[in-house]
Amino acid sequence: MNNLKQILAIGMLLCVALVTAQQNAYVAAESGLSLRDQPDVNGKLLTKLAYAEAIGVIETTDKKLVILDGGKKVTGEWVKVETRNHIGYVFNGYLSPTKISKPIRLHLDQLDVEIKNLATSDYKRTHSLKNQDSTTINVDIGASPERKKIVLFDNDYKHVSIFQRYENSISFMSADAQCDAKDWKHFDSEWKPLKQITSNTFETLAYTENDWKTFIDTSVDALKTEVIDQCGVEWLNYFKTIDNVKDRPVGVSTNRVFLKLILTDFEDNISEKIIEFDIPKC
Numbered sequence: 001m002n003n004l005k006q007i008l009a010i011g012m013l014l015c016v017a018l019v020t021a022q023q024n025a026y027v028a029a030e031s032g033l034s035l036r037d038q039p040d041v042n043g044k045l046l047t048k049l050a051y052a053e054a055i056g057v058i059e060t061t062d063k064k065l066v067i068l069d070g071g072k073k074v075t076g077e078w079v080k081v082e083t084r085n086h087i088g089y090v091f092n093g094y095l096s097p098t099k100i101s102k103p104i105r106l107h108l109d110q111l112d113v114e115i116k117n118l119a120t121s122d123y124k125r126t127h128s129l130k131n132q133d134s135t136t137i138n139v140d141i142g143a144s145p146e147r148k149k150i151v152l153f154d155n156d157y158k159h160v161s162i163f164q165r166y167e168n169s170i171s172f173m174s175a176d177a178q179c180d181a182k183d184w185k186h187f188d189s190e191w192k193p194l195k196q197i198t199s200n201t202f203e204t205l206a207y208t209e210n211d212w213k214t215f216i217d218t219s220v221d222a223l224k225t226e227v228i229d230q231c232g233v234e235w236l237n238y239f240k241t242i243d244n245v246k247d248r249p250v251g252v253s254t255n256r257v258f259l260k261l262i263l264t265d266f267e268d269n270i271s272e273k274i275i276e277f278d279i280p281k282c
Contacts, residue, residue, distance in 0.1 A: 023057045025081070029094035030116065030151070039063045039078030039089040046088045052100040052117070056082045057092070065091050070198070103151075104137060108273060110156035111263070119143035121280075134274040145257045145277040146206040155200065159264040163191040164205045167256040168215055171281065172227055172235060172249060179231035180281070187215045187252075191260060207254060215245055215252045223250065255279055 027033045027049045036043030039061045049055065063078040076093030105126045106113040119140035127135040139145060152160060168187040172179045189211070194202040223245055227235050238249045246252060259275040 023097070025055055025057050025092070025095040025097060026100040027051055027053045027055065027094065028096040028100060030149075033090055033094050035081070035083065035086055035088040035090055037088055039080075041065075043089065046086045047083075049083065049090065052102045053083070054099070055090075055095075057095070058082055058087070060092075061089070065093065067091065067093060101143075106135070106275070108261075108263070110154075110265070111160065112153040113261075114151045114153065115145075116149040116151065118145055118148050129273050133272065134276065136276045136278055139277050139279050141280050144279070145204055148204045149197070150194065150202040150204065150259075152200040152202075156265075157263050158266045158268070161262040162194045162202050163260045163262070164194055165189045165191045165258050165260075166207060166211065166254045167258070168212070168252055169255045170215065170223075170245060171251040171253065172231055172238070179227075179235060181226055181230050184226050184230070185216055185218060189214070194259075204257075204259070212254050213246060213252050218245060220244065253281065255281070 028051070029049075030051050032048040032050055035046045035049055037046055038044070040063075058080045061078045061080065065076060065078060067074045074093040076091055076095075078089045079092045079095070081088065081090050101117050101119045102125060104115040104118055104120060106115070106129055107126070108129045115137075118137075120143070121138045121140045127137070129135055137145075150162060166189050170181045170184065172181065192205060194204060196202050220239075220242060223242075224236060224239055227239060241247070242250060256279060257277040259277075261273040261275070263271045263273065265271075
């Protein structure tokens with residue numbers, strides 16, 4: 001009986017050691033990643049791992065591999081991994097050590113769109129734009145819709161163009177509270193075209209600190225009137241020394257980003273769809 005207990009204890013320790021030794025990784029290959037029974041491209045294909053799928057890396061092999069992907073060299077090595085149903089080998093050039101968010105999917109009449117690796121607080125990650133012209137995506141705290149890949153699938157349009165703009169708003173802050181002027185004046189940037197990477201892939205634009213601080217011209221007196229209306233007269237104590245809207249405790253930040261899809265069908269009919277990203281204030 002004691003021997004049995006010892007064997008079970010050793011087995012449990014080995015299991016704990018194996019779990020501890022594993023490193024979490026996430027599939028970064030957008031078209032999926034092959035899991036093989038041997039660390040070789042000719043090894044038997046066990047399954048195809050989905051984009052953003054979480055796996056455990058058990059051990060490295062030191063078997064190097066270089067892949068040419070779209071004209072770019074991807075270097076790495078074969079690693080042994082464990083999934084929910086298999087143990088096998090994958091090329092770690094398409095693994096990420098940080099968690100990847102699953103794609104957000106948009107269904108249009110003659111087009112499907114995926115937004116890659118954007119964390120959202122929405123319960124659902126699929127939106128339909130077949131019977132409506134716009135949809136809102138609530139971006140998760142700390143995430144950003146900037147520099148995200150937009151991929152088009154099953155495209156039956158003659159031409160698709162995508163543009164982006166942002167909206168800045170003002171917040172009034174104190175040491176222990178924040179009051180937002182959500183319904184006051186906003187600064188809206190111009191629409192700018194997205195960078196097109198391939199025939200069906202675009203990348204969203206990124207903004208600089210100067211973009212974040214851009215706001216429409218307004219007087220300090222108008223600002224103080226808004227403070228009283230939105231936050232109460234007691235908030236004026238925080239605004240005694242400001243000269244313009246960029247002085248503390250006033251904060252200017254980007255609170256919404258928009259994408260506009262301009263769709264042209266083969267009869268040259270043009271329609272537009274708007275995607276709004278609502279960015280929470282930290």
